[in-house]
Amino acid sequence: MSERLVELAKRRGFFFPASGAYGGTAGFYVYGPQGAALKRNLIESWREQFLTREGHMEIDAPTVMPESVFEASGHLDTFDDMIIECPSCGESHRADHLVEDETDIDDAEGMSLSAVEELIAERDLHCPNCGESLAGIEVSAFNLMFGTNIGPGSASPGYLRPETAQGIFVEFPQLKEYARNQLPFGVGQIGRAYRNEISPRRSIVRVRELTQAELEHFIDPETDEPPLAGVADVELPLYSAAAQAEDGDVEMMTVATAVETGIVNDWIAYYLGVAAEWYERVGVDMSRFRYRQHQPEELSHYSSDCWDAEVEVDGNWIELTGFAYRGSYDLSKHDEYADEEFTVFKQYDEPITVERPTVDPDMSVLGPEFGSEASDIAEELQRLAETDPDAFEGETVTVTVDGDDRTIPIDVTGFAVEEVTESGEHITPHVIEPSFGIDRLIYTVLAHAYREDEIDDEPRTSLALQPDIAPTTVGVFPLMTKDGMAERAQEIVERLRSDGFTVNYDDSGAIGRRYRRQDEIGTPYCITVDYESLEDDTVTVRERDSTEQDRVAVDELRSHLRSRIVTS
Numbered sequence: 001m002s003e004r005l006v007e008l009a010k011r012r013g014f015f016f017p018a019s020g021a022y023g024g025t026a027g028f029y030v031y032g033p034q035g036a037a038l039k040r041n042l043i044e045s046w047r048e049q050f051l052t053r054e055g056h057m058e059i060d061a062p063t064v065m066p067e068s069v070f071e072a073s074g075h076l077d078t079f080d081d082m083i084i085e086c087p088s089c090g091e092s093h094r095a096d097h098l099v100e101d102e103t104d105i106d107d108a109e110g111m112s113l114s115a116v117e118e119l120i121a122e123r124d125l126h127c128p129n130c131g132e133s134l135a136g137i138e139v140s141a142f143n144l145m146f147g148t149n150i151g152p153g154s155a156s157p158g159y160l161r162p163e164t165a166q167g168i169f170v171e172f173p174q175l176k177e178y179a180r181n182q183l184p185f186g187v188g189q190i191g192r193a194y195r196n197e198i199s200p201r202r203s204i205v206r207v208r209e210l211t212q213a214e215l216e217h218f219i220d221p222e223t224d225e226p227p228l229a230g231v232a233d234v235e236l237p238l239y240s241a242a243a244q245a246e247d248g249d250v251e252m253m254t255v256a257t258a259v260e261t262g263i264v265n266d267w268i269a270y271y272l273g274v275a276a277e278w279y280e281r282v283g284v285d286m287s288r289f290r291y292r293q294h295q296p297e298e299l300s301h302y303s304s305d306c307w308d309a310e311v312e313v314d315g316n317w318i319e320l321t322g323f324a325y326r327g328s329y330d331l332s333k334h335d336e337y338a339d340e341e342f343t344v345f346k347q348y349d350e351p352i353t354v355e356r357p358t359v360d361p362d363m364s365v366l367g368p369e370f371g372s373e374a375s376d377i378a379e380e381l382q383r384l385a386e387t388d389p390d391a392f393e394g395e396t397v398t399v400t401v402d403g404d405d406r407t408i409p410i411d412v413t414g415f416a417v418e419e420v421t422e423s424g425e426h427i428t429p430h431v432i433e434p435s436f437g438i439d440r441l442i443y444t445v446l447a448h449a450y451r452e453d454e455i456d457d458e459p460r461t462s463l464a465l466q467p468d469i470a471p472t473t474v475g476v477f478p479l480m481t482k483d484g485m486a487e488r489a490q491e492i493v494e495r496l497r498s499d500g501f502t503v504n505y506d507d508s509g510a511i512g513r514r515y516r517r518q519d520e521i522g523t524p525y526c527i528t529v530d531y532e533s534l535e536d537d538t539v540t541v542r543e544r545d546s547t548e549q550d551r552v553a554v555d556e557l558r559s560h561l562r563s564r565i566v567t568s
């Protein structure tokens with residue numbers, strides 16, 4: 001089906017490879033008029049569901065960021081895929097995908113480079129392009145970020161962001177001000193991200209320039225709880241890590257049960273519930289949908305729970321969204337690398353009195369053996385006294401100055417205990433991240449809506465898209481262009497457009513052909529103006545999937561269509 005879908009997508013203006021006039025560049029696609037409208041509708045629906053209804057903020061940050069950001073985030077060191085290059089034809093392949101495609105191993109991504117290299121040799125896997133054996137060929141790490149220089153020269157390296165999330169984390173010190181320093185709060189961002197994929201494939205499923213919609217929900221893990229009541233009864237198709245390990249099946253479970261049994265983190269479960277309802281509403285076939293938990297070896301070291309929304313298309317499971325509990329990892333890293341504070345001040349209900357070690361700022365107490373370092377050591381000791389008072393409980397205390405550990409006997413530090421009143425503490429929020437890929441969602445919605453059937457003994461192809469997601473909502477046709485029918489149809493077009501409908505006017509070819517054209521772009525309703533319309537001001541309204549026709553007064557078209565199109 002996917003070839004026919006890709007052919008239809010190109011012919012009808014959903015999507016097609018970019019820069020075709022210059023031979024094309026793999027991994028870059030253009031959304032044509034229908035695709036751009038479909039994408040806009042899906043994004044709008046996401047924004048409404050995950051930001052507006054949840055009361056979260058939205059930002060729009062740059063797509064180019066300096067190297068320091070990606071040093072802190074870890075992308076520079078670890079945002080790698082495994083690459084193997086064919087010595088004969090020179091084609092590069094993603095080594096883990098090669099193993100997954102050619103063996104019964106489902107997840108090679110979590111394996112080490114050497115393990116994948118060994119497997120390729122052991123199973124004598126061949127180049128999918130030219131057939132040459134890849135046994136003994138090195139598998140190495142390839143960083144997926146697109147690099148650039150900011151300004152002339154090479155003094156300021158930068159990167160195209162590989163995900164929208166960093167734009168949110170980096171701006172946390174400012175964003176927390178907008179949230180008045182109160183947890184929990186969420187910030188979303190919808191926009192382009194760039195990944196120099198080794199082998200882009202399956203049209204818009206794996207591209208090098210993609211669109212993501214990401215939400216970072218910042219919480220206090222000790223006190224904040226998700227609003228589970230609203231989604232408690234939502235059924236989740238869960239494919240747990242345990243079920244995967246035992247060759248088990250997907251298990252249907254409500255959000256409430258999933259939380260009770262502890263199979264899913266409660267915050268993740270909340271978003272799995274919200275997303276399951278939303279996916280169904282935008283047209284994902286939920287009988288071909290599951291939530292797959294990451295296996296322990298797949299989890300990033302900082303992530304305690306992670307589930308992917310996956311859909312089946314043409315017998316393959318595709319990852320649509322990642323839902324991750326990221327702990328305090330991202331903010332802690334930026335706190336460590338950047339100059340600002342990535343913490344939130346948490347006010348206690350009542351101020352508390354605590355004993356705090358303090359360090360005499362008079363350097364002389366450190367003694368002459370500490371020489372010119374004395375003031376740096378005293379400063380570090382004071383900082384430690386504020387952040388980790390327990391460090392002063394032994395006979396010595398260790399601080400790091402200029403990269404060297406200095407062990408100082410407590411009795412020379414001028415150490416004293418003071419009683420202080422504290423009204424709160426600085427905490428690093430934890431993060432729950434639902435990360436949606438919009439391109440894969442577009443592909444899925446189209447693939448799950450794709451139908452081939454017969455109407456009046458003629459084959460027809462249609463897209464059973466949800467009415468409020470379809471790029472065009474109404475097609476308007478005059479039966480013939482004569483006797484005032486075209487003019488009447490044009491009047492109806494104008495009226496519907498001013499009512500906010502996306503309308504396509506078509507007066508060329510037989511009516512049956514015009515219906516087929518609209519069916520192929522998923523237009524849910526078509527209106528025909530005929531001779532009767534000129535007499536009694538009624539038109540036929542034909543529904544796409546059933547092809548049933550109603551006779552409706554022109555004055556009632558707006559309410560007739562609205563009641564059928566607005567599903568949420």
Ligand SMILES: Nc1ncnc2c1ncn2[C@@H]1O[C@H](COP(=O)(O)OP(=O)(O)OP(=O)(O)O)[C@@H](O)[C@H]1O
Binds near residue numbers: 210440
């Ligand atoms: N190259 C790509 N093309 C299209 N969409 C993508 C691509 N990479 C990621 N996405 C989308 O962004 C979402 C979040 O990104 P994430 O980093 O979790 O993906 P990922 O686990 O790296 O994906 P994969 O394992 O398929 O490469 C994915 O669920 C997917 O929908």
